[in-house]
Amino acid sequence: MASQVNPPRGMRDFLPAEKARRERVLGVIRSVYSAHGFDEIETPVMEESDRLHSGLGGDNEKLGFAVLKRGLKADDLTEAADPLDLADLGLRFDLTVPLARFYATHRSELPAVFRSIQIASVWRAERPQKGRYRQFIQADIDIIGEAGPLAEIELMTATAATVDALGLTGWSIRVNDRRLLVGMLEALGFDAKDHDSALITIDKLDKIGQDGVVAELREKGLPGDALERFFRRPQTMELLSFGERLIAKGLPPGADAAVIAHLAAIGLAVDAGQGSPVVEFDPFLVRGMGYYTGTIFEISHPLSTSALGGGGRYDGMIGRFLGTDVPAAGFSIGFERIVDLVESTETTDADAVALIYDVDIDLPALMRLKAGLVAEGKRVRLERAPRNLKPLLAQLAASGFTRVANVTAQGTHGTGDLRFRALDQER
Amino acid sequence: MASQVNPPRGMRDFLPAEKARRERVLGVIRSVYSAHGFDEIETPVMEESDRLHSGLGGDNEKLGFAVLKRGLKADDLTEAADPLDLADLGLRFDLTVPLARFYATHRSELPAVFRSIQIASVWRAERPQKGRYRQFIQADIDIIGEAGPLAEIELMTATAATVDALGLTGWSIRVNDRRLLVGMLEALGFDAKDHDSALITIDKLDKIGQDGVVAELREKGLPGDALERFFRRPQTMELLSFGERLIAKGLPPGADAAVIAHLAAIGLAVDAGQGSPVVEFDPFLVRGMGYYTGTIFEISHPLSTSALGGGGRYDGMIGRFLGTDVPAAGFSIGFERIVDLVESTETTDADAVALIYDVDIDLPALMRLKAGLVAEGKRVRLERAPRNLKPLLAQLAASGFTRVANVTAQGTHGTGDLRFRALDQER
Numbered sequence A, B: 001m002a003s004q005v006n007p008p009r010g011m012r013d014f015l016p017a018e019k020a021r022r023e024r025v026l027g028v029i030r031s032v033y034s035a036h037g038f039d040e041i042e043t044p045v046m047e048e049s050d051r052l053h054s055g056l057g058g059d060n061e062k063l064g065f066a067v068l069k070r071g072l073k074a075d076d077l078t079e080a081a082d083p084l085d086l087a088d089l090g091l092r093f094d095l096t097v098p099l100a101r102f103y104a105t106h107r108s109e110l111p112a113v114f115r116s117i118q119i120a121s122v123w124r125a126e127r128p129q130k131g132r133y134r135q136f137i138q139a140d141i142d143i144i145g146e147a148g149p150l151a152e153i154e155l156m157t158a159t160a161a162t163v164d165a166l167g168l169t170g171w172s173i174r175v176n177d178r179r180l181l182v183g184m185l186e187a188l189g190f191d192a193k194d195h196d197s198a199l200i201t202i203d204k205l206d207k208i209g210q211d212g213v214v215a216e217l218r219e220k221g222l223p224g225d226a227l228e229r230f231f232r233r234p235q236t237m238e239l240l241s242f243g244e245r246l247i248a249k250g251l252p253p254g255a256d257a258a259v260i261a262h263l264a265a266i267g268l269a270v271d272a273g274q275g276s277p278v279v280e281f282d283p284f285l286v287r288g289m290g291y292y293t294g295t296i297f298e299i300s301h302p303l304s305t306s307a308l309g310g311g312g313r314y315d316g317m318i319g320r321f322l323g324t325d326v327p328a329a330g331f332s333i334g335f336e337r338i339v340d341l342v343e344s345t346e347t348t349d350a351d352a353v354a355l356i357y358d359v360d361i362d363l364p365a366l367m368r369l370k371a372g373l374v375a376e377g378k379r380v381r382l383e384r385a386p387r388n389l390k391p392l393l394a395q396l397a398a399s400g401f402t403r404v405a406n407v408t409a410q411g412t413h414g415t416g417d418l419r420f421r422a423l424d425q426e427r
Helices: A016-035 A058-063 A074-079 A096-109 A150-165 A178-187 A192-202 A205-219 A224-231 A242-248 A257-274 A335-341 A363-375 A389-398 B016-035 B058-063 B074-079 B096-109 B150-165 B178-187 B192-202 B205-219 B224-231 B242-248 B257-274 B335-341 B363-375 B389-398
Strands: A046-048 A066-068 A087-091 A114-123 A135-144 A172-177 A279-281 A295-300 A309-313 A328-334 A352-357 A379-384 A403-407 A411-413 A420-422 B046-048 B066-068 B087-091 B114-123 B135-144 B172-177 B279-281 B295-300 B309-313 B328-334 B352-357 B379-384 B403-407 B411-413 B420-422
Touching: A016 A114, A016 A135, A016 A150, A016 A335, A016 B379, A046 A096, A074 B074, A096 A114, A096 A135, A135 A150, A135 A335, A150 A172, A150 A257, A150 A295, A150 A309, A150 A328, A150 B363, A150 B379, A172 A178, A172 A257, A178 A192, A178 A257, A192 A205, A205 A224, A242 A257, A242 A279, A257 A279, A257 A295, A257 B363, A328 A335, A352 A363, A352 A389, A363 A379, A363 B150, A363 B257, A379 A389, A379 B016, B016 B114, B016 B135, B016 B150, B016 B335, B046 B096, B096 B114, B096 B135, B135 B150, B135 B335, B150 B172, B150 B257, B150 B295, B150 B309, B150 B328, B172 B178, B172 B257, B178 B192, B178 B257, B192 B205, B205 B224, B242 B257, B242 B279, B257 B279, B257 B295, B295 B328, B328 B335, B352 B363, B352 B389, B363 B379, B379 B389
Parallel strands: A172 A279, A352 A379, A352 A403, B172 B279, B352 B379, B352 B403
Antiparallel strands: A046 A087, A066 A087, A066 B066, A114 A135, A135 A328, A172 A295, A295 A309, A309 A328, A403 A411, A411 A420, B046 B087, B066 B087, B114 B135, B135 B328, B172 B295, B295 B309, B309 B328, B403 B411, B411 B420
8 A cells, every 4th residue: 555655647756865955956046046136036836727828838838737616516517618617727837928927917016127037846747757747847037128139148147157056067058049040941942831840850950960850851842952051061160259150150041140140249248258168059959939039049968968958039928918029038947957967966964963862861951952052053863772773873874964972861972072061951 | 908917816926025035034944944953855736636635634625726637528527526526636735745645655765753844835725815825835844753752842942943043032832732632621521522612612712712712612502611610720920940830820620640741841841952931831722633633832923913833743644644653743834924024134235236337338348247246256237227327226226236336338437346347358
């Protein structure tokens, strides 16, 4: 019986060691984003069904968990045409729909350029598989109200600093612009109606390679040959500035000069803030979400096959519930992927002390001893003396309690400043 | 239109200042509980419906938000007898049912005495009213596997230290024992079948007073006169130890000596650890939840009409999903009440700097300046220079940015270490 008691399908419990590790990583993310001028907000885990299904969520809308209306009667069931008619709320499947709703609710209380942090769980009823969960944490930063390249620059700079602070090395940020993709497809002779289909294929470049992309486009009856010629363009490498590297990669056919200038401004300033070249132009970066309207970007790490995070500019979206257009861009970190990459630096805390007490100990004296040690800044755990000490010591060490003292009616017997302390037994 | 965009009924958004205040309070609670040897765990927000409705949740079970099964067809609706048949999951309405499920899942990986921290949101579909929300945070500590008084002692000591660390003063912990209440009712001549009804009335003592309680018991046809005589007992005050104070209050009729000894051991040791008398015996403390089996306690504060937190021993419950009995006790802090009481110490951060930049600024130079200040430990916000500076300065000050510098093509112009810094414009 006991063996069948599990958390719901695709969802996880976190035991103390793993929970502590996750909180450490979250603490780093929070503090770096805050240092870069972003402000944390929070929204409820549920939003109204209508908002969750307003088209802002793309395919994720289909993966939402729906919450049953309260007080339903048996009659309501027979009258409902669709199961979703019985739901008035749903759990959020991303942090962007709630942000658009939050911004519409509170716009008058927020600064003209609002830099938000959202670090919170989202829920998707996906088929569970390795590394994919039905409840997981997203860490998003967004800048609302800034149309210029400084939005993208600050998002990338803050995310780069966070990944650095987590001790990850060798990562890079790839950038592109939706408008360059569209311009390229037009220049290469793809019909407008085929753009979505072509982008789905180009998005597979990392998996199936250039030859695979060209072949799949041909199978679809699309002009793969034209793209192949651009794949085969000459590229010069080892130049200095982001702008020079961008040009050396070969501008995509049909590239708009203003878009290139916007990208160059971003790359130049992010590299400058970082003090080293970290931004790379990738004319084949697609990003799945259809709501992006301009710059798109991803952060990649050599040890992870999928991106550590990504984002872009989505000017049409935040203003949706407000009825006006508001410029906006965001960068979302894949927390679950990051937390797996971060070294498990299980810090043995020198200030963690276990007090192993005899069963006949005077409890007030024991509690005075504990209070004194806590007041000195120690973390203190009490353990009743077992018949066999060994398993207890092993388990304590595994929990980070490497300093141990025996407490008997006479006093403590341990090492260092615990070597001997008489118990204060007066009442 | 925009004016109608709100979070779901009874649920709240948190803007930056309030979110920061809540996170500060949560940080204090986490660190004090950890110092006292407790370990934080996390469970999913959803549990299976059957577990949520297994009787462990009392009246709260009726307030649960139910989650619709995925992939339902129209036919499923007509076949369902009860709306809840369409739900397989629900949002947790407390942290105790998930803890019982967690313990059953992971018992073999946990220490013999397990001290858990759970700080997380719960959801109840209550009628929204002032100070009562449909999503709110609970902060629970529990000790599983300890049958002796040390469980209650450590719970109370850690909670007292937390409330102290939050700067609250004048609070006290009231204790009683379910078995004393039952013994008293028996000794006073209440039939066993009337105990629940009598306890509901006695639980109103703080609101309706002793006369009100006696009158309501009489109305119910219960022996109110017998209780009245105990209300009128002589009490001696101003004694030293908890045990003496306990006896001076007048032992309730029918009091079991072993239970009194257990209570005395608790009060004596908690007072000793705290270094001052904070525990008071209250023979009329009831606590609503029916699952308590022994000691019960509440923490009261003069500025709050309801308790800041409460808990007790519930030996029958944690083992429910395991099929065995496990001793357990817990203390739950009412986070939402506490956070309202804690002084809003809006710390003006001396290290928060706003850089107001000219529209034609060199962005790489600006980002190098920002990176340098962040590296010095400052929190940096960028703001484009507006036509009218006054509203921006006021809004920045309200967000804690009291240090401001202008950034022009020539360099920064501010105060202190920002007085003048030339911009590094090389690329």
